[in-house]
Amino acid sequence: MEGPSSAAGLVHAARALLGADVRPLDGDSGEVFLVGVAGEEAVLRLYARDPARAAVDAALLALVRGLLPVPRVLEQRVRGTPEAPAFLLLERLPGVRLDQWLPEADADLRARAGGSVGRVLAQLAGIPFLRAGEFVGAELRIEARARSASLVDLVEDRRTRGALAALSEEDLTGLVEVARSAEDILDRGGEPRICLVHGDFDPSNLLVDPTTGEVTGVLDWELAHAGTPHTDLGALLRFESDATFAEAVLRAYAWRVPGIATNPDKADDLGALVELARAADLPALLDAAMRSDAAATAAIRLLQATARCRNLAAGRPTWP
Structure with missing residues (x-):
């Protein structure tokens, strides 16, 4: 049985x-x-x-x-x-999955969708908690995580386990170098506020109205926790290549979240926000690589590109 x-x-x-x-x-x-x-x-x-x-x-x-x-x-x-x-x-909410709809949408709808997604991210960032950790029970008590390992320690811990074990020594050295750089970026970003983090803010977990691009559903909350607002933005942009959509997300988000960008219309400020989001996404990317599904394959490819490029962008677009 x-x-x-x-x-x-x-x-x-x-x-x-x-x-x-x-x-x-x-x-x-x-x-x-x-x-x-x-x-x-x-x-x-x-x-x-x-x-x-x-x-x-x-x-x-x-x-x-x-x-x-x-x-x-x-x-x-x-x-x-x-x-x-x-x-x-x-x-059951109305709408279609963003990841399935976006490639066929015209530029105007992609921009509208990006603006709507950016506003959802900003709303999440505005739901505060006093400390980071996992939710427990119907009262949403927060169970603090054990002292977080550094990004370098996370790479070192995983280098002999799972798919990371298949990377060359040169690639692993490059990944450690990028992890150290990501730590510096996060440190320069200052002490982050703690807010509600969806934890899997992927286009496949978002529904949109196909006629307007407005978000009609945010699904799959099983990884939600209290953490930093940059995490969900990094997850959303992890494999994104559409500039129209991404720039609309960034501007809508930056205009609504205090202290995220000095001037949300300035390219350098938005570029720094992308870099910060990618640094915050690195732990989740490492976790994804340890799984045994299609997402793990994509994560390993991105980590390998990151190691070989010696930077967080790893050949991905840098908007705007």
Whole structure:
């Protein structure tokens, strides 16, 4: 018999829970399903692997509702067992995935989408917390992380594990050099404010109205935590190549977040913001490279390019 956290076990649990057919949605977790008929669909998220996260996600969605476009929680079970997993039944939001829509959109719509995404990022940056850490329980208590390792230490820790072990000694030396440079960039940025961080602010987790470019949904909050505002911007721009979209994101974000840029219309200020965001994204990029999925392959390629270029840009665009 399949275990409750296996793919088949999750589908069985979803069907048993709702007494209806379910369709797995795209994504790596295998815990998200579409239920219902056209026009009356909802999204079922199971928490077989991490039952305690259900209460956190429900609380986060309640916290940001009205500030950000997030789904309503229609039903929930936040205390799960192997036989009856924790779950959230969520409203299905309108819109299409940003990563699928953006390549075909015209320049005007791409700019509008960028402005809307930048405003969402600024809204996240404006939700303050007193300290950084992971959320625990429905009260969103913050559990401080162990003293953060330096970026150089993170590279050294991973150099013999996972895909990083396949990099040449020369590439690893280059990666350490870039990590040291990223630390200097973050230090120059000053003591960061602590805010709500989505933790996986990727275009695949954003929905937009295809006719206006406005963001209609921010999805998948399971990595959300209290941290620095630059992290989500770095994740968004990690693989972005569209200048029209990216520049609109940066300007909308910089105009709304105090202290981010002296002059948001000045190219040098926005360029420095991109560099800061890429430095803040380096730990998440290293974590992505340790996984065993398609995202890991892309992360390893970017880290290898970073090492060989000896800079954070790694051949990526530097906007504006």
